[in-house]
Amino acid sequence: MRLVVARCQVDYAGRLTAHLPLATRVIMVKSDGSVLIHSDGGSYKPLNWMSPPCTLREGVADDGVTEWTVSATKTDDTLRIRIEEVLHDSAHDLGVDPGLQKDGxxxxxxxxxxxxxxxxxxxxxxxxxxxxxxxxxxxxxxxxxxxxxxxxxxxxxxxxxxxxxxxxxxxxxxxxxxxxxxxxxxxxxxxxxxxxxxxxxxxxxxxxxxxxxxxxxxxxxxxxx
The missing domain is CATH 3.40.1350.10 (Trna Endonuclease; Chain: A, domain 1)
Incomplete structure:
Protein backbone atom coordinates (compact mmCIF):
# COMPACT_ATOMS: atom_id res chain seq x y z
CA MET A 1 0.00 0.00 0.00
CA ARG A 2 1.20 3.51 -0.83
CA LEU A 3 0.29 6.37 1.52
CA VAL A 4 0.65 9.96 0.38
CA VAL A 5 -0.17 12.99 2.52
CA ALA A 6 -0.46 15.99 0.22
CA ARG A 7 -2.12 19.31 -0.45
CA CYS A 8 -4.24 18.36 -3.40
CA GLN A 9 -7.29 19.11 -5.51
CA VAL A 10 -9.43 16.23 -6.72
CA ASP A 11 -11.90 16.10 -9.62
CA TYR A 12 -14.06 13.11 -10.48
CA ALA A 13 -15.81 12.78 -13.84
CA GLY A 14 -18.08 9.97 -14.99
CA ARG A 15 -21.69 9.14 -14.20
CA LEU A 16 -21.53 12.29 -12.08
CA THR A 17 -18.98 15.02 -11.39
CA ALA A 18 -17.47 15.92 -8.03
CA HIS A 19 -14.88 18.46 -6.96
CA LEU A 20 -12.68 18.60 -3.86
CA PRO A 21 -10.94 22.00 -3.55
CA LEU A 22 -7.32 22.33 -2.49
CA ALA A 23 -6.69 20.94 0.99
CA THR A 24 -4.42 18.54 2.84
CA ARG A 25 -5.58 14.94 2.47
CA VAL A 26 -4.41 11.32 2.60
CA ILE A 27 -4.21 9.43 -0.70
CA MET A 28 -4.22 5.64 -0.42
CA VAL A 29 -3.17 3.47 -3.36
CA LYS A 30 -3.87 -0.19 -2.61
CA SER A 31 -2.26 -3.24 -4.17
CA ASP A 32 -5.55 -4.14 -5.89
CA GLY A 33 -5.32 -0.85 -7.81
CA SER A 34 -7.96 1.08 -5.91
CA VAL A 35 -7.28 4.74 -5.07
CA LEU A 36 -8.97 6.43 -2.10
CA ILE A 37 -8.94 10.04 -0.91
CA HIS A 38 -9.38 10.59 2.84
CA SER A 39 -9.68 13.64 5.06
CA ASP A 40 -8.97 13.83 8.80
CA GLY A 41 -12.56 13.06 9.66
CA GLY A 42 -15.66 11.32 8.38
CA SER A 43 -14.78 8.00 10.00
CA TYR A 44 -13.77 5.26 7.54
CA LYS A 45 -15.50 6.57 4.42
CA PRO A 46 -13.29 8.20 1.76
CA LEU A 47 -14.20 11.56 0.23
CA ASN A 48 -13.76 10.07 -3.23
CA TRP A 49 -12.28 6.93 -4.73
CA MET A 50 -11.81 4.77 -7.79
CA SER A 51 -12.47 1.05 -7.51
CA PRO A 52 -10.52 -1.56 -9.48
CA PRO A 53 -10.02 -2.45 -12.23
CA CYS A 54 -8.38 0.88 -13.01
CA THR A 55 -5.03 2.38 -14.00
CA LEU A 56 -3.00 5.14 -12.36
CA ARG A 57 -0.78 7.47 -14.41
CA GLU A 58 1.50 10.02 -12.79
CA GLY A 59 2.43 13.09 -14.82
CA VAL A 60 2.92 16.84 -14.83
CA ALA A 61 0.26 19.32 -15.97
CA ASP A 62 1.00 22.23 -18.32
CA ASP A 63 1.44 24.56 -15.35
CA GLY A 64 4.09 22.29 -13.81
CA VAL A 65 1.88 20.83 -11.07
CA THR A 66 2.08 17.08 -10.44
CA GLU A 67 -1.10 15.39 -11.61
CA TRP A 68 -2.33 11.85 -11.16
CA THR A 69 -4.96 10.47 -13.52
CA VAL A 70 -6.87 7.38 -12.42
CA SER A 71 -8.95 5.82 -15.21
CA ALA A 72 -11.53 3.06 -14.87
CA THR A 73 -10.88 0.11 -17.16
CA LYS A 74 -14.47 -0.63 -18.15
CA THR A 75 -16.02 2.86 -18.10
CA ASP A 76 -15.07 6.45 -18.94
CA ASP A 77 -14.83 7.44 -15.26
CA THR A 78 -11.69 9.38 -14.31
CA LEU A 79 -10.24 10.72 -11.08
CA ARG A 80 -7.74 13.57 -11.44
CA ILE A 81 -5.59 14.51 -8.46
CA ARG A 82 -3.54 17.73 -8.66
CA ILE A 83 -0.81 17.59 -6.03
CA GLU A 84 0.49 21.00 -4.99
CA GLU A 85 2.72 19.79 -2.14
CA VAL A 86 3.74 16.34 -0.87
CA LEU A 87 4.11 16.13 2.91
CA HIS A 88 4.64 12.37 3.13
CA ASP A 89 5.05 9.52 0.63
CA SER A 90 5.70 5.93 1.70
CA ALA A 91 5.00 2.37 0.55
CA HIS A 92 4.32 -0.61 2.79
CA ASP A 93 3.95 -4.32 2.04
CA LEU A 94 1.07 -5.45 4.25
CA GLY A 95 1.32 -9.09 3.16
CA VAL A 96 -1.63 -11.42 2.73
CA ASP A 97 -4.62 -10.52 4.89
CA PRO A 98 -6.63 -13.56 6.05
CA GLY A 99 -9.75 -11.40 6.27
CA LEU A 100 -11.98 -10.46 9.16
CA GLN A 101 -13.31 -13.43 11.08
CA LYS A 102 -16.74 -12.67 12.55
CA ASP A 103 -18.84 -14.53 15.07
CA GLY A 104 -22.57 -14.20 15.56
Whole structure:
Protein backbone atom coordinates (compact mmCIF):
# COMPACT_ATOMS: atom_id res chain seq x y z
CA MET A 1 0.00 0.00 0.00
CA ARG A 2 1.20 3.51 -0.83
CA LEU A 3 0.29 6.37 1.52
CA VAL A 4 0.65 9.96 0.38
CA VAL A 5 -0.17 12.99 2.52
CA ALA A 6 -0.46 15.99 0.22
CA ARG A 7 -2.12 19.31 -0.45
CA CYS A 8 -4.24 18.36 -3.40
CA GLN A 9 -7.29 19.11 -5.51
CA VAL A 10 -9.43 16.23 -6.72
CA ASP A 11 -11.90 16.10 -9.62
CA TYR A 12 -14.06 13.11 -10.48
CA ALA A 13 -15.81 12.78 -13.84
CA GLY A 14 -18.08 9.97 -14.99
CA ARG A 15 -21.69 9.14 -14.20
CA LEU A 16 -21.53 12.29 -12.08
CA THR A 17 -18.98 15.02 -11.39
CA ALA A 18 -17.47 15.92 -8.03
CA HIS A 19 -14.88 18.46 -6.96
CA LEU A 20 -12.68 18.60 -3.86
CA PRO A 21 -10.94 22.00 -3.55
CA LEU A 22 -7.32 22.33 -2.49
CA ALA A 23 -6.69 20.94 0.99
CA THR A 24 -4.42 18.54 2.84
CA ARG A 25 -5.58 14.94 2.47
CA VAL A 26 -4.41 11.32 2.60
CA ILE A 27 -4.21 9.43 -0.70
CA MET A 28 -4.22 5.64 -0.42
CA VAL A 29 -3.17 3.47 -3.36
CA LYS A 30 -3.87 -0.19 -2.61
CA SER A 31 -2.26 -3.24 -4.17
CA ASP A 32 -5.55 -4.14 -5.89
CA GLY A 33 -5.32 -0.85 -7.81
CA SER A 34 -7.96 1.08 -5.91
CA VAL A 35 -7.28 4.74 -5.07
CA LEU A 36 -8.97 6.43 -2.10
CA ILE A 37 -8.94 10.04 -0.91
CA HIS A 38 -9.38 10.59 2.84
CA SER A 39 -9.68 13.64 5.06
CA ASP A 40 -8.97 13.83 8.80
CA GLY A 41 -12.56 13.06 9.66
CA GLY A 42 -15.66 11.32 8.38
CA SER A 43 -14.78 8.00 10.00
CA TYR A 44 -13.77 5.26 7.54
CA LYS A 45 -15.50 6.57 4.42
CA PRO A 46 -13.29 8.20 1.76
CA LEU A 47 -14.20 11.56 0.23
CA ASN A 48 -13.76 10.07 -3.23
CA TRP A 49 -12.28 6.93 -4.73
CA MET A 50 -11.81 4.77 -7.79
CA SER A 51 -12.47 1.05 -7.51
CA PRO A 52 -10.52 -1.56 -9.48
CA PRO A 53 -10.02 -2.45 -12.23
CA CYS A 54 -8.38 0.88 -13.01
CA THR A 55 -5.03 2.38 -14.00
CA LEU A 56 -3.00 5.14 -12.36
CA ARG A 57 -0.78 7.47 -14.41
CA GLU A 58 1.50 10.02 -12.79
CA GLY A 59 2.43 13.09 -14.82
CA VAL A 60 2.92 16.84 -14.83
CA ALA A 61 0.26 19.32 -15.97
CA ASP A 62 1.00 22.23 -18.32
CA ASP A 63 1.44 24.56 -15.35
CA GLY A 64 4.09 22.29 -13.81
CA VAL A 65 1.88 20.83 -11.07
CA THR A 66 2.08 17.08 -10.44
CA GLU A 67 -1.10 15.39 -11.61
CA TRP A 68 -2.33 11.85 -11.16
CA THR A 69 -4.96 10.47 -13.52
CA VAL A 70 -6.87 7.38 -12.42
CA SER A 71 -8.95 5.82 -15.21
CA ALA A 72 -11.53 3.06 -14.87
CA THR A 73 -10.88 0.11 -17.16
CA LYS A 74 -14.47 -0.63 -18.15
CA THR A 75 -16.02 2.86 -18.10
CA ASP A 76 -15.07 6.45 -18.94
CA ASP A 77 -14.83 7.44 -15.26
CA THR A 78 -11.69 9.38 -14.31
CA LEU A 79 -10.24 10.72 -11.08
CA ARG A 80 -7.74 13.57 -11.44
CA ILE A 81 -5.59 14.51 -8.46
CA ARG A 82 -3.54 17.73 -8.66
CA ILE A 83 -0.81 17.59 -6.03
CA GLU A 84 0.49 21.00 -4.99
CA GLU A 85 2.72 19.79 -2.14
CA VAL A 86 3.74 16.34 -0.87
CA LEU A 87 4.11 16.13 2.91
CA HIS A 88 4.64 12.37 3.13
CA ASP A 89 5.05 9.52 0.63
CA SER A 90 5.70 5.93 1.70
CA ALA A 91 5.00 2.37 0.55
CA HIS A 92 4.32 -0.61 2.79
CA ASP A 93 3.95 -4.32 2.04
CA LEU A 94 1.07 -5.45 4.25
CA GLY A 95 1.32 -9.09 3.16
CA VAL A 96 -1.63 -11.42 2.73
CA ASP A 97 -4.62 -10.52 4.89
CA PRO A 98 -6.63 -13.56 6.05
CA GLY A 99 -9.75 -11.40 6.27
CA LEU A 100 -11.98 -10.46 9.16
CA GLN A 101 -13.31 -13.43 11.08
CA LYS A 102 -16.74 -12.67 12.55
CA ASP A 103 -18.84 -14.53 15.07
CA GLY A 104 -22.57 -14.20 15.56
CA UNK A 105 -24.68 -13.89 12.44
CA UNK A 106 -21.87 -14.73 10.02
CA UNK A 107 -20.89 -17.87 11.94
CA UNK A 108 -24.52 -18.99 12.17
CA UNK A 109 -24.99 -18.28 8.46
CA UNK A 110 -22.06 -20.57 7.70
CA UNK A 111 -23.58 -23.33 9.84
CA UNK A 112 -26.95 -23.00 8.12
CA UNK A 113 -25.45 -23.04 4.62
CA UNK A 114 -23.36 -26.09 5.52
CA UNK A 115 -26.64 -27.85 6.35
CA UNK A 116 -28.44 -26.55 3.24
CA UNK A 117 -25.79 -26.38 0.53
CA UNK A 118 -28.35 -26.74 -2.25
CA UNK A 119 -29.50 -23.17 -1.52
CA UNK A 120 -26.16 -22.16 -3.06
CA UNK A 121 -26.68 -24.26 -6.17
CA UNK A 122 -28.42 -27.42 -7.37
CA UNK A 123 -26.45 -30.57 -6.69
CA UNK A 124 -23.98 -29.03 -4.24
CA UNK A 125 -22.90 -31.26 -1.36
CA UNK A 126 -20.69 -30.42 1.59
CA UNK A 127 -17.20 -31.90 1.84
CA UNK A 128 -15.96 -29.92 4.82
CA UNK A 129 -16.45 -26.72 6.79
CA UNK A 130 -13.43 -24.49 7.47
CA UNK A 131 -11.23 -26.19 4.86
CA UNK A 132 -7.72 -25.04 5.78
CA UNK A 133 -5.34 -23.48 3.26
CA UNK A 134 -1.88 -22.01 3.82
CA UNK A 135 -3.40 -18.54 4.36
CA UNK A 136 -6.52 -19.44 6.31
CA UNK A 137 -9.72 -21.49 6.18
CA UNK A 138 -12.24 -21.49 3.37
CA UNK A 139 -15.73 -21.38 4.87
CA UNK A 140 -17.10 -24.33 2.90
CA UNK A 141 -15.56 -26.86 0.53
CA UNK A 142 -18.25 -28.50 -1.58
CA UNK A 143 -18.65 -30.70 -4.64
CA UNK A 144 -21.09 -29.99 -7.44
CA UNK A 145 -23.23 -32.54 -9.25
CA UNK A 146 -20.33 -33.32 -11.60
CA UNK A 147 -17.95 -33.90 -8.69
CA UNK A 148 -15.93 -30.70 -9.20
CA UNK A 149 -14.64 -28.82 -6.15
CA UNK A 150 -16.35 -25.58 -5.12
CA UNK A 151 -14.94 -23.13 -2.56
CA UNK A 152 -17.57 -21.01 -0.80
CA UNK A 153 -16.76 -17.78 1.06
CA UNK A 154 -19.60 -16.49 3.25
CA UNK A 155 -20.06 -12.91 4.39
CA UNK A 156 -22.86 -10.98 6.03
CA UNK A 157 -22.03 -7.92 3.90
CA UNK A 158 -20.28 -8.85 0.66
CA UNK A 159 -17.60 -6.33 -0.28
CA UNK A 160 -14.49 -6.24 -2.44
CA UNK A 161 -12.31 -7.50 0.44
CA UNK A 162 -14.32 -10.72 0.56
CA UNK A 163 -13.88 -11.27 -3.18
CA UNK A 164 -10.14 -10.67 -2.83
CA UNK A 165 -10.02 -13.16 0.04
CA UNK A 166 -11.79 -15.85 -1.98
CA UNK A 167 -9.55 -15.13 -4.98
CA UNK A 168 -6.45 -15.85 -2.88
CA UNK A 169 -7.96 -19.11 -1.63
CA UNK A 170 -8.82 -20.20 -5.16
CA UNK A 171 -5.30 -19.45 -6.41
CA UNK A 172 -3.84 -21.75 -3.74
CA UNK A 173 -6.45 -24.50 -4.05
CA UNK A 174 -6.08 -24.69 -7.82
CA UNK A 175 -2.42 -25.60 -7.32
CA UNK A 176 -3.52 -28.83 -5.61
CA UNK A 177 -3.86 -31.60 -8.23
CA UNK A 178 -6.32 -33.42 -5.96
CA UNK A 179 -8.70 -30.48 -5.97
CA UNK A 180 -8.35 -28.58 -9.22
CA UNK A 181 -10.22 -27.26 -11.00
CA UNK A 182 -11.83 -25.35 -8.13
CA UNK A 183 -14.47 -22.71 -8.79
CA UNK A 184 -15.69 -20.13 -6.30
CA UNK A 185 -19.01 -19.01 -4.87
CA UNK A 186 -19.25 -15.72 -2.98
CA UNK A 187 -22.31 -15.90 -0.72
CA UNK A 188 -23.67 -13.00 1.34
CA UNK A 189 -26.86 -11.41 2.59
CA UNK A 190 -25.98 -8.31 0.60
CA UNK A 191 -23.35 -7.95 -2.14
CA UNK A 192 -22.04 -4.52 -3.10
CA UNK A 193 -22.16 -3.68 -6.84
CA UNK A 194 -18.37 -3.22 -7.00
CA UNK A 195 -17.84 -6.61 -5.34
CA UNK A 196 -20.24 -8.29 -7.78
CA UNK A 197 -18.44 -6.69 -10.73
CA UNK A 198 -15.04 -7.83 -9.48
CA UNK A 199 -16.30 -11.35 -8.73
CA UNK A 200 -17.88 -11.71 -12.17
CA UNK A 201 -14.67 -10.48 -13.79
CA UNK A 202 -12.77 -13.25 -11.96
CA UNK A 203 -15.24 -16.01 -12.77
CA UNK A 204 -16.65 -16.18 -9.23
CA UNK A 205 -20.38 -16.79 -8.84
CA UNK A 206 -22.31 -14.50 -6.49
CA UNK A 207 -25.23 -15.86 -4.46
CA UNK A 208 -27.53 -13.80 -2.22
CA UNK A 209 -28.72 -15.71 0.84
CA UNK A 210 -31.74 -15.04 3.04
CA UNK A 211 -30.68 -15.50 6.65
CA UNK A 212 -34.21 -15.34 8.04
CA UNK A 213 -35.49 -17.93 5.58
CA UNK A 214 -32.59 -20.25 6.36
CA UNK A 215 -33.19 -20.22 10.09
CA UNK A 216 -36.91 -20.76 9.62
CA UNK A 217 -38.21 -17.33 10.64
CA UNK A 218 -39.59 -16.77 7.16
CA UNK A 219 -41.23 -20.21 6.98
CA UNK A 220 -44.15 -19.88 4.49
CA UNK A 221 -46.18 -22.39 6.51
CA UNK A 222 -46.34 -19.89 9.39
CA UNK A 223 -47.75 -17.03 7.31
CA UNK A 224 -51.40 -15.97 7.51
CA UNK A 225 -51.41 -14.63 3.93
Missing amino acids: VEKHLQELLAEHTTTLGDGLSLVRREYMTAIGPVDLLCRDAAGAAVAVEIKRQGGIDGVEQLTRYLELMNRDPKLRPVRGIFAAQDIKPQARTLATDRGIECVLVDYDALRGIDDPSLRLF
